[in-house]
Amino acid sequence: MIRLLGRRLALGLGIVLVVVTVTFLLVNLAPGDPARLWVAPGAGQAELETARRALGLDRPLLVRYLSWLTAFTRGDWGVSLVQQRPVLRVIADALPHTLVLTGASLLLTYIGGIAVGLIQAFRHRTAADTGLTVTTLIIYGMPAYWLAIMLVLVFSYAAARYGWPIWLRFPAMGVTSLDAEFLSPWGRFVDRMRHLALPLMTLAAIGIAGSARFIRGAVLDVKGLPFVRTARAKGAGRLAVALRHVLRNALLPVITLLGLSLPALFSGTVFVEVIFAWPGMGRVMVDAVGGRDYPVVMATTAIFAALVVIGNLLADMLYSVADPRVGSERE
């Protein structure tokens, strides 16, 4: 178990290294000159050369890569070219917002997905199953940014125009209201939750639709097995069989889903953060890429890659906990 963990960690580190190396090459081979950000508009060739030398951009690519890599591994992530703040500061401000959003939506995705998948599998080939299948298929086909815009249209604009009750009306952007500072602690909490509602609804709806499709199949595979019939025959209730016998065994493939769904979740987050002006990593990254803020691009890439690797690692570990046969014999 420990050896497996060590190996997987080493592999994960390798993957992160590959990702940042590829990104570094792409960023540095791309047309465009980052030194332009450091000279005043209209500056001549001489000023540009000076800036390039000062930034170290005149050195060969390999030298730049190695010096960047050593600095990066030592925790010196440089200064954001656009925000003129240390990159670590920028990340430290943004990361919690993204983790709150993705964490909450992952939780809802699992709870909702399992519930919907179970209902569908136990009402197999009924109107409820068909209806839910069609619904999940359509929601799963929706681009996150479009669903987000549609939710804003309904729960912010239409709700305001037609005077819907306050609990059906949600703010369309940001993390807090402008006057949040003056609210009571409870008021501030409610304010935050209301701001979280629409971004979370977007990500969770798509997540639930995707995982329910998967869980329905996994449950159907297990449901017909002999031990389930035995459990029913000995008089266990429907719900007990569903939760204790079927779900437990169907959960194995679902755990794999956790690792596999992370990249999709993060790309969904990027779009959702852009739409809802949510000051998380995705927005920081899109802004950085747009503004050619190279240090921030590198840092956000590294962090997203690390999050994906950690997610996969976690899924692997959970898998070998849930099924002891796995892990001991694997390679």
Place this chain on the structure above:
Amino acid sequence: MSSIKALWGDRRAAAGLLILAALCVLGILAPLIAPADPVVQADVLRTRFLPPFAVGPDGTLHLLGTDRFGRDVLSRLVYGARISLAVGLLSVAVSVGLGTAIGLVSAYAGGLVERGLMSLTDAALAMPRLVLLLALVTLWEPSLILVVLVLGCTGWMGIARLTRAEVKGLMGRPFVAAARATGLGDFRLLQRHLLPNALTPVLVAAALGVGNAIMLEAGLSFLGLGIPPPSPSWGNMIAGGRDALVNAPWIVTFPGIMVVLAVVGCNLLGDGARDALDPTAR
């Protein structure tokens, strides 16, 4: 051609095929279907933000309204189908080419080559695709070819794994040994016997991949990094309509519905095909 019949027999696959065929016809016949030119704008002040079913000053009926430059939304949707379908199909063609090649070679060669190629696949699989796409497309000049290449080169991993697993399974079968006994070379064996037999799951994955690629293209265009305007793409139509969300919600709504239709069509076809073409399916 029994597989086509089997596909047609599956309700989902048939529905998916119908949806995709309809979208293809829409794209191919765009000049005949579109009531107006998708790019040219007329008298902006009098033609912009016309709601659905409005009749413009020149007497043309705008079935789905007009956008903020007075361009007919329906016409742009129809022309946008060309871009979305082209990007989806071409980029998946690139992924299938890359993926089957890598999968075939690694399964057939075995040993160190296989280990190396599969580690490469695992590393590529762990890369956050959108991050890579964003970095590539923003830093280089966006164009149709770049989007296709980038989507294709970041989507081959699943197909490589599938192909490898399929081919590995086939290699132990007697017909492969028989073919080899007749003196067939490596290339002929791969081309005539292994590839065709491994193709079914690859095609299923490809169908699902097309939907994914269409969604990603729309996403990139939405961020302003995909197909550059004024070419109509569903993604950049959604992006363009966002500014007028309150006054002209139809500009955003319809292209989104088109994306959903295309993706649902691909997913239906993929899911249906998996069950219809798999002899061991329940």
